[in-house]
Amino acid sequence: MVSGARAGALCSRRDLVAQPPAGAGSAPDPGPPPEGQQRPLAAGVLAVQGSFAAHARALARLGVEPRLVRRAEDLEGLRYLILPGGESTVLSHFLEQQGFGAALAARLGSGELAALGTCAGAILLGREPAGGGPRTGRQPVRLGLAPVEVERNAYGRQLDSFRGPVELAGSFAAFAARLAAEPSPRAAPPPERFEGVFIRAPRFVALGPEVEVLGRHGGEPVLVRWRRLVLAAFHPELTADLRLHRYLLEEL
Numbered sequence: 001m002v003s004g005a006r007a008g009a010l011c012s013r014r015d016l017v018a019q020p021p022a023g024a025g026s027a028p029d030p031g032p033p034p035e036g037q038q039r040p041l042a043a044g045v046l047a048v049q050g051s052f053a054a055h056a057r058a059l060a061r062l063g064v065e066p067r068l069v070r071r072a073e074d075l076e077g078l079r080y081l082i083l084p085g086g087e088s089t090v091l092s093h094f095l096e097q098q099g100f101g102a103a104l105a106a107r108l109g110s111g112e113l114a115a116l117g118t119c120a121g122a123i124l125l126g127r128e129p130a131g132g133g134p135r136t137g138r139q140p141v142r143l144g145l146a147p148v149e150v151e152r153n154a155y156g157r158q159l160d161s162f163r164g165p166v167e168l169a170g171s172f173a174a175f176a177a178r179l180a181a182e183p184s185p186r187a188a189p190p191p192e193r194f195e196g197v198f199i200r201a202p203r204f205v206a207l208g209p210e211v212e213v214l215g216r217h218g219g220e221p222v223l224v225r226w227r228r229l230v231l232a233a234f235h236p237e238l239t240a241d242l243r244l245h246r247y248l249l250e251e252l
């Protein structure tokens with residue numbers, strides 16, 4: 001297990017569903033993909049609370065019609081699911097309703113469904129820190145599927161939210177290098193870096209042996225993969241950079 005240091009905090013629900021930070025989304029929208037390039041992928045977003053609309057827009061920009069997942073039936077035939085940032089206690093309350101969490105855990109656990117969990121979504125996919133960590137107020141019930149200990153609100157309070165570089169690693173760095181070689185109609189982001197928007201972000205304080213680090217901020221893991229689950233401590237949907245969404249659809 002690898003331990004990370006402790007630090008500060010957070011996001012309000014309003015911030016998560018509201019405007020992207022200044023500068024985000026400034027790249028021109030590529031618009032709908034040309035005829036014949038629609039991707040017939042069954043990809044969805046857990047659309048209960050939090051930043052799901054921005055993730056749905058990111059999928060749409062990639063030519064994938066996003067399925068908004070709100071009931072266990074919506075998981076039928078689904079291959080990719082994004083669990084957005086938001087408030088993990090609210091999301092987990094929803095998961096406890098009508099067997100949704102059990103249905104979701106079964107599909108994720110069997111590997112038939114791949115997932116990208118961002119911020120609160122990563123908290124749900126991961127596990128509680130073994131040491132307990134600071135626990136005040138209501139706590140989310142986690143799916144606990146990925147062997148990653150995720151400490152909530154580990155960077156401090158809402159005001160401690162920040163943007164910062166994520167240095168790419170492992171198979172995501174290799175994927176980004178391949179994308180950098182593609183002809184692009186607009187300025188491509190640097191292949192070795194991703195801009196991280198950290199909002200009341202969690203920290204990955206311990207990683208199991210099979211966990212691959214895909215990105216680091218300040219030397220600490222902030223983007224990790226275990227099998228077909230990817231956990232991001234930041235919000236990739238709040239920038240114009242679609243590479244992580246592409247990684248989900250093309251590499252998992």
Ligand code: GLN
Binds near residue numbers: 016118120152199200
């Ligand atoms: N702090 C939030 C929680 O524990 C997560 C923050 C986010 O999703 N940006 O639910």
